[in-house]
């Protein structure tokens with residue numbers, strides 16, 4: 001016979017002075033307020049990564065809202081750059097004010113959401129000023145001087161992790177916040193098609209859609225349309241819309257992604273985009289710049305590349321193909337995080 005294990009769903013009066021749930025509940029007297037631990041009294045910004053996407057912006061808003069509901073009025077949402085078309089459509093739809101733009105974090109206390117790498121964080125951020133991190137990416141080598149609250153879960157979007165935190169804290173989710181967190185999951189998982197999507201993401205969207213009062217798949221298509229509207233964008237805007245920097249064993253890289261309903265929409269701008277990629281490589285002293293042109297309907301990506309000969313060799317090794325016209329076309333490729341960054345890391349590993 002197996003010994004009887006303690007069931008976490010059944011609080012045991014004999015443990016921890018009466019309430020086992022208190023150990024995991026943020027609402028309890030055991031709640032660790034990082035601001036208090038770090039002796040902070042000033043404003044704390046919740047901010048996502050640079051080139052902010054919908055998950056980064058809405059996670060900042062929803063997490064600041066949760067902190068406010070828990071009594072931490074000094075917490076405010078911010079965006080580390082201009083808000084994209086998809087996010088604007090979403091915030092307008094649910095009548096949520098745009099967060100303030102934060103591009104210089106000098107002397108600012110911050111909670112990082114949706115990223116944990118300094119290369120992707122707001123400029124002039126001091127490691128000592130990071131109060132918390134809530135994320136769903138690989139752990140990127142960031143080192144803090146003090147212990148902080150760091151929650152990272154391998155799920156489809158930061159929005160789903162934050163929705164969970166509302167539940168754990170017994171804080172009711174408003175229609176607006178539900179709409180934002182649902183949309184973050186739909187956007188990051190490309191309507192559940194991305195390999196980053198987990199069963200938890202589907203359950204979260206189902207629950208949040210009910211509160212938001214929208215049909216999630218119909219609303220998700222509206223988001224995709226807003227995101228993939230390239231007609232008014234310049235090549236530079238297309239490149240920078242969702243762009244992240246990485247260091248692959250010393251190979252300084254930038255990897256962007258643009259999602260469209262049809263790759264033909266981008267064909268007229270391809271030469272101008274490659275030109276911008278080359279300019280960016282020179283200006284930022286990068287070894288390579290990659291841009292995923294992702295066709296969300298065909299679930300494939302045309303991987304555009306510019307870079308040094310050594311970087312090209314690594315790129316070809318990573319994706320098992322030969323560069324032709326500055327690109328390699330990959331079927332069943334939607335996720336930068338799971339299908340592009342890991343093979344690049346592997347190819348350049350020394």
Ligand SMILES: [Mn+2]
Nearest residue numbers: 055114158188
């Ligand atoms: Mn995300």
